[in-house]
Each structure stands twice: as structure tokens, then as C-alpha cells.
Amino acid sequence: xxTVTQSQPEMSVQEAETVTLSCTYDTSENNYYLFxxxxxxxxQMILVIRQEAYKQQNATENRFSVNFQKAAxxxxxxxxxxxxGDTAMYFCAFTPRGNNRKLIWGLGTSLAVNP
Amino acid sequence: DSGVTQTPKHLITATGQRVTLRCSxxxxxxxxxxxxxxxxxxxxxxxxxxxxEERAKGNILERFSAQQFPDLHSELNLSSLELGDSAxxxxxxxxxxxxxxxxxxxxxxxxxxxxx
Numbered sequence: 001x002x003t004v005t006q007s008q009p010e011m012s013v014q015e016a017e018t019v020t021l022s023c024t025y026d027t028s029e030n031n032y033y034l035f036x037x038x039x040x041x042x043x044q045m046i047l048v049i050r051q052e053a054y055k056q057q058n059a060t061e062n063r064f065s066v067n068f069q070k071a072a073x074x075x076x077x078x079x080x081x082x083x084x085g086d087t088a089m090y091f092c093a094f095t096p097r098g099n100n101r102k103l104i105w106g107l108g109t110s111l112a113v114n115p
Numbered sequence: 116d117s118g119v120t121q122t123p124k125h126l127i128t129a130t131g132q133r134v135t136l137r138c139s140x141x142x143x144x145x146x147x148x149x150x151x152x153x154x155x156x157x158x159x160x161x162x163x164x165x166x167x168e169e170r171a172k173g174n175i176l177e178r179f180s181a182q183q184f185p186d187l188h189s190e191l192n193l194s195s196l197e198l199g200d201s202a203x204x205x206x207x208x209x210x211x212x213x214x215x216x217x218x219x220x221x222x223x224x225x226x227x228x229x230x231x
Contacts, residue, residue: 033218043203045222046117091158101209101218102148102160102173 002027004092006106013082014114020067021077021109023092029053031097034068034075039108040088048090051075079111087113118142119223121206127229133194136226140187140208146170147189148209148220149181153202164189165211196230203227 004025013019025034036048051059051068058066063080075094079086092106118141128134140147149161160173164183175181178196183189193200203225210217 035219037222042224043227044224045205045207047219047221050219093158095218095220101146101211101220102163102171103150103158103207103220104160105158107157 002029002094002096002104004094004104004106006090006092006109008109009107010110010112012112012114013079015082015084017082018078018080019082019111021079021090021092021111023075023077023106025073025075025092025094025104027073027094027096029096032094034066034092034094035103036064036066036075036077037091037093038086038088039091040085045091049077082113084113084115087111117221117223119206119208119221121204121223121226123226124224125227125229127231128196129231130196130198132196132230133192134196134228136191136193136204136206136228138189138191138206138208138223140189140206141221144208144210144221145187146209146211146220147183147187148207149175149189149191150205150207151202152205152225153199156202158205161191193228198230201228201230 032053034051038046049061067076089108093103120139145166161175163171181191206223207220
């Protein structure tokens, strides 16, 4: 079965500091995409960053970067210079190649950025 | 703003009733996905359509059905509603291909359904 595990239900960080959210996944697929989505209190689901499994280079989007370890099936998200607006639930997800492009989700990590 | 629109934003109804949720994908996107987010089940994939045809089914109840119309908007119909159907229902869209970037799903604001 294809699963996504986020082992940290809750985390907190001080404003301007760096925090890393963990994600591991299980799949027998060799080609897939990985994502981090953010869900703030408004409940909107916002794409943070995406990673293509066949690319070894880690994706970066401004203050957000990932550490993708394909062999370990690990996909962690690093948030640098944390801001109050980063307070949200963060979901890790992946979609395997194939006709069924559904996203398979972790249960989320609730991140609080403290002033 | 993702470009995906969903209506209505909120819906309050009674058990046994039927409701229809509507989704308009981003311009140019051919794939539409429906997800249910509830407190106890997390995010669950319901169904996917690609250019009017059903592409994949997930944990969608028989009381639920969906379709994608020629103009690519989609509707999710929920019938014989139960208390447990109360949830946030998301629609997402993507271009539908596998080329880099085309597989990324962009989400609408969701419809909050409360069944009393």
C-alpha cells in the first residue's frame, strides 16, 4: 500500500528561526511527484513546493526547501526565517505515475510560529 | 488565488437531503479531483475526471456521484446525507499530463458542508 507518514503532529518555532518538518512515504513506484501543501486557518489548501522523484536536486522556493532522499523515501520540508504567516497545518503528499493521479496524504503537522 | 472556484462556500442541510457542490477548474486544466477532509479521516480522495471522463475512483460512497461537463466544470452530488458526511469538500484541478508541472493539483477554497 502507498502511504505517507508525518511523525510530528505538532511543532512550534520562534519567528525568524528555521524549522524542519518530516515526511516519509512508502511506494513501489519509481517515478512520482512529491508535494508539500499548507493549510492556514482559512482552510485554503496552498501548494508550497513540489519535487520530481527523478530529479536528485532538491527543490527550493524562496524560504522553503526540501531534503529529498529517494532511497530512504524521505521528503522533509525546511522553512527558513519563519514568519507569523507560516502558522498553518502542513501536509506532505505524493502522486505516483499512472492514470490515477490522486494525491496520497499524510495526516499533517500543525506548525505554530511564535513571536 | 489558485484559479479554481467552488460554490457554495458553506452549506447547511439536514439528514436525508441531497446537495450539489460545484467546481470550475483553472483555465486550461482538463483534470478535476474531489477530496473530502473530515476531522477523523483526514484528506480522502473521492474521484477524478479527465476531459469529461471518469479516470479514477477512491473512497467514494455509493450515495455520492460526480460528473464533469463539456465546459469542464464538475459537480459532486451527495444524497441521503448523514451526520458523518459533514466535512470540507475540496475540488482541485491540474492540466492532466505528466510533463513537468502538469501533474500539480491546485485547490479551490472548498465547500464546508454541515449536516444537522
